[in-house]
Amino acid sequence: MNNNDKKTVWVYAVILFTSAFIVLLITAYSQIKVNKNIDEVRNKLGSTEREKSNFQMSLSSALAENKKLNEKIQALEKEIENFKISEEKLEKELKDFRNENSLKFENYEKLIKANICYYDGDIKSCALILTREINKNYLESDAMQLYQKLLDITIRKAAQEFYYDGYEYYKNKDYDKAIESLKNSLSLVDNEYYSDDCYYFIGYSYFRKGNLNSAKEAMNTLLEKYPDSTYKKDVEMFLKANFN
Structure with a gap:
């Protein structure tokens, strides 16, 4: 009005x-x-x-x-x-x-922010903004096209980078950052060849921190979602040794 x-x-x-x-x-x-x-x-x-x-x-x-x-x-x-x-x-x-x-204005601002992150080479931040902060219902036609284009370009690559980061953090015994990065990877894509790896290292990160319940939950999720995982036997032995 x-x-x-x-x-x-x-x-x-x-x-x-x-x-x-x-x-x-x-x-x-x-x-x-x-x-x-x-x-x-x-x-x-x-x-x-x-x-x-x-x-x-x-x-x-x-x-x-x-x-x-x-x-x-x-x-x-x-x-x-x-x-x-x-x-x-x-x-x-x-x-x-x-x-x-x-609300429309706020979502357009976030879309612009995601676009800037992409052109700055920060595809991980771009992907997280797109998937966690933007409500697509408030985007008009042109903005929606940009949103989808950025998402298609960044989401899988960002998920892979989060996985690599998480694995490096795990090797360096920085378990909190390992858990955060690996969960970010799964939040973007959970059907890649490394997705079961994410749950595996999340489980062991919790285990190293002494959080046994979360470790058990992560390992059980791995078995449920990826029944053909190469980690299957190792995870079953882990659960049997620590929770039976």
Whole structure:
């Protein structure tokens, strides 16, 4: 919604509420006048039939006018209430519009960041941004094409680099970094020739750290996901020796 639309809505709101206020004042004044006329008619009530008849006619007319005024007041109050509901709905739509566009802007910023990482040669960061930080639902056609292109180029290469890094960390006994890198590899791709290696070294990294439950979980996952792995016998022996 642009500024002109918002101004138009608020001008309409001011006019409507001002008109409503004036009508209510006029209605209230008319109500007071009617009540006063009723009192005057009652005070002038005489003993003759003609006076009684005139009083009944005046009273009936006053009551009828009073009923009409009450109906007008109720109708006006209903109109004001309906406008309040419309105004609240408009404000909600405006808020939703702002939130949606804010999310789009954030995702476009992240896509630009991923693109910069790619051209800087940091494909690992590029792949992680694409898979973990960007919500594709907020990308339009051209942006979606760029997203998919970057993902296709980087995801497998980044997964392989994370695997190599993790293996080097494992050999250097830096088990925390080994676990992090190997898990990053699996989060990107888990069906490469080295994917079972990742679970294997994750399991042993946890084992070296003394975290036996996580070590057992990693090794069992290896057997479940890769039943033909070359590590199968070694893992079965590991589990039997340490958990039976």
